Amino acid sequence: MKPAAFDYIRAKSAAHASALLAEDENGRIIAGGQTLMPMLAMRLARPSRLIDVARISELSYIRDEKDKISIGATTRQVMVEKSTLIAKRLPLLHKAIEWVGHPPTRARGTVGGSLANSDPAAEISLVAATLGATLRYVDETGENSISTDEYFIGPMITALPATACLAGADFPVWSEKRVGTGFEEVNARSSDFAFVSAAAQAALDADDKCARIALGIGGLGDFPVRVDIDAAKDQIEKESAVREAIAEAIADIEPLADLHATAEYRQRVAVTLAYRAVRNAVREAKELAYAN
Amino acid sequence: MSAAPRKFRYISSDRRVLEDRRFVVGKGNFVADIVRPNMKHVALVFSPHPAARIVKVDGSEALKMPGVQYVLAGDELAAAIQPMPNGMPTPEVKRYPLAVGQARYVGEWIAAVVADTRALAEDAAEKVKVEYEPLPFVVDGKEAFKKDAPPVHPAHGSNILLDKTFVWGDVEGDFAASPRKISFSQKWGRSSTVPIETFGVIAEWDAWREVLDVWASIQMPKYADQIAGSMRLPMNAVRVHQDVDVGGSYGVKRGIKQTVLVCYLAKKLNMPVRLIEDRLDNMRGGDAHGPERNFDVEIAFDDSGIIRSMKMEALDNVGAYAGRSPFQLGKPIGAIVGPYKIKSVQYRAIAVTSNKTVQEAVRAFGQSPTNYTIERALDEVAWALNLDRLEVRRRNFIQPHEFPYLIPSGTTYDSGDYPGLVNKVAKHADLDAVYAERDRLRAEGLLAGVGFASCLEPSGGNSAFEPLLNRQNKTTTWMDSCRIAVDALGTITATMHTTSAGQGHETLVATVVGEALEIAPEKIRVSRAHTLDVMPSNSPVGSRMAIMLGGAAFHAANKLKHKMMTIAAHDLGVSLDDLVWNEGTVSGKKNPDQKLTWNDIVLIAHRHYYRMPEDMEPGLTTQHVMQVPNGGKLPTDDDRIQMYPCFSFEFHVVLMSIDPDIGKPEFRRYVIGHDCGTVINPKIVHGMTMGGIAHGIGAALLEEFAYDDQGQLLTQSFMDYLLPSAHEVPKIEAVHQVTPSPLTVFGQKGSGESGYLGAPAAISSAINDALRPLGIKMNSLPLKITKLGDAIAAARAKEAKQ
Amino acid sequence: MRTELKINGKSHVVDVEPRKSLLDCLREDLRLVGAHAGCEHGVCGACTVIVDGTPVRSCLMLAVQAEGSEVVTIEGIAPAPGELSILQDAFCETHGMQCGFCTPGMILAAHALLRDNQEPTREEIVEAISGNICRCTGYDQIIEAVALAARRMRGRNAPDQVSA
């Protein structure tokens, strides 16, 4: 299980990486390598050249920008896991990150790598989709951005231009005072990719009314999706109403079916997990009644 | 028979394992660590088809690639070697390291490329062009058994390697006389032991000395014999280096096809050649899958839950070649009634070929699937009568005073106290509290169940199943050996004559020799001889080493002691009976001043021949070849046989819950009671038991070599074939009991397969208990989350409709 | 490709193909064979080494990517030939292994845990070794070893303890 031969070059910046990609259409970016390396070893990926962005220090950061948290593409997942800023301001990502692989893979794996590979069940992608993150990238036209709604287009396929190097992701931070989050996933072993997963973020007003709800589901279809359950916003604590809204919202998604789980399983359990994620998010928001 | 444990000096004491020091610093001697000068590397070309005629193998492009030494296809190899031994009287089921004429499963090795590095070999392997003509295929075992199924080996005529019905006792009479009968079917899924180290082998041919050196991560009886046979070499031209540390095996490290392939290449190219399987080679083409068995069972019993008779049919899907698989249906005959007094048994054993990867020997050699089925029968009887499942087991247990106990299939169990251990575990676990916890979980809205398994571990491995299933085979010798040498400076070296895969054999030998000689085991060096320096041995299979290597070491040490005392008696001019041995010093019973120290005797034996008894060999070297206790007889004409000599016992209590919306099972409590007679090293026995349970958890819940209906293997990597991590194995509470075996030197029995014998049965029992309120039962392993989730959802939907 | 690696405190210059994993480079070019190849696709953890202070899978890293990083392998853990670290000794004390194949990776994973956490709970130990598959032991004696080492390390540092 040895990769086919390739050249290797270290990019000095995102723009440099993009220029190198433009030079060679079979070039491919490597950052942490936690997804790409197994594909190389099994010769499922056969780049002519690997462009290493892992050392581009200007792409490794976690920044508080008031209404959003910006995370650089080469930021290691472990840095997100340990970040008090993320824990405080982006609790949904904080909750999700410990479901990503296990400690040694989080030590190398990067936030951008996970987003770029876009596994249908990847947790970071799910949080990005749920919160409606914006992804920034650099290509020959300069700095650009794309919303997650447009970015995810298929299993392991994104709308990122062929010569683009991902630079970072901006996760919106909600301004409401009482924000709770819930993250649920089912997998065979805790470090494996999820069969299905769900992420929810809820904001309550002072009267415990749901002011805002965001829900995302991963692993169900070709890519993680944000699902709209605003229909149930006024009955957010009513299980049947929430379940109904979820079922309706995902009715059009073609569920994946594979060795690990049937389509029926994914469809059925997606509703349960999504409901639980919402319930937990609301519960958590409620507990914050007097926090601020 | 439950005698009080004997007092020992080193045996049973909680001492360190001597092997461990080298492993914690990364200084094991694994096969992939060994480098030979100018060594070349092999990569493999494998079949993408479940069945296909091989029209042409063209290696010409590959040969032009950089660093490539050779491309070998099946025809050339087959012409140069003997086919690999088959075991069964099925001469047309021929097996070679590389497919000849026809590919029979996805992943089968078609050609081998030798190059300067593995990466270059893989580059070139991609360039080997193979032309195939796809053929009809069959993947399901029951389908393969049908008359019109495409035969995997057309020359053999059908897929049936074995179809034999055994009847022991008056089965029909007992069925007719029983007021109650039940039947059920269930399936043991295809999994295996999957060691973290794949199989690897290096061969090097010395044309001037005419010696073939082999280093391999092997755990197999008669390895050197088989190499010599296949390579048509005299056996004294094959030197297998048994000091290679094997990175886990639990039965499967039997890479004879890999070895013959590499030996041929090494000899042909006159270069050291190595093949270290990568994980994909290993999973799809390493021929190391485990049993895949359909059971159909009928049980006859009475109103009090006493089982009178059992009919069991086991159909094993062995994969494309015979391998060891048919015999894995044979071994369970030696414990076909488990720990229960079932008077008569009908057993139909069927082995069929299919277009799947070949099976190899797996931990417990077929006994775990059988135990899974026997224990299911006990649960079914209890449920049918609305009796407590443990009570039904108690009523059927062989009682302690009934040993030695002869079971219908002709094997005598040595000793046991099944109710004793069950009671101990029940008390430790506090069964009332376990049930209360189950009910509390149920009240919370979860599904929850308690599972039991009371299982035997036949030990002291023998090959009695071979003559039983293949009457042409009359092998009944199944020995193991030890040699002990005291050198001229008085230090002790013991040799064992097989490889070791983590079972702590060096510690075993040192402990036993130390015990016999009253010398600290840490002072004894144990070495693993290569096969030109070897005594007859059969390697660690069938939980035999504590009994067999332990026994051989004990007898060799006693011979040494006897020799030293004889020298002392002669030198001191007293009779042997008047002397005592005390930590190596020999002194007069009456006159303790009359004595010779260890070093005195060593001096005499090595340097002072004039002081030796007449005709005694100088030096201090003794050896012992031990035959399996109770072994050695051929089967009777009515198919009865003493299978293994000793029977360990284990009892599992498991509490599990299942989130009904998700299907994910969770352990809430796991208690095991274990009795393997006298324990030689408690750390080793504990570890094997815990590891066996973890392996059983994998087989029960996670692991499967799954195929689609196109014959493609879906679980070729560790991303899809799921081994339990530390998260998936719960904290396990262990309860011990010691019921010594009367057949062994210290009362020890085997424990190498413990835990695995009962864990799958217990987990299945717990899950079926949890599902009872829904009126469903699961009839197959592994019980993957989504399978459970879908079954629960279907049952609930049905319930909602009613 | 010429690559300078810092392994166990020493600098080495190797000439490797870019496609070579750090694992293969350690094993083949530097003959540090304590890191083992179990799967070569990032699941088993047998290849674990410590890179810049954190345990990582050396099969999921190219050797050329390790340039400039501090790599610690199992060969760098024992204080002197024949002398074990507290953690290694604890693995021997509890018999936290059988075949020894996963052991170097396990020890490095646990080593990193104990550096950051002197009083790990069972759950924390489980999490720290959860990326390392052991097929032999069922983990019980491994977890016990790590807990024992933690106790001993705390004991060693406690002021009221006289070290032997």
Ligand code: FES
């Ligand atoms: S060899 Fe690297 S994780 Fe298995």
Ligand code: FES
């Ligand atoms: S000790 Fe054998 S795999 Fe862990």
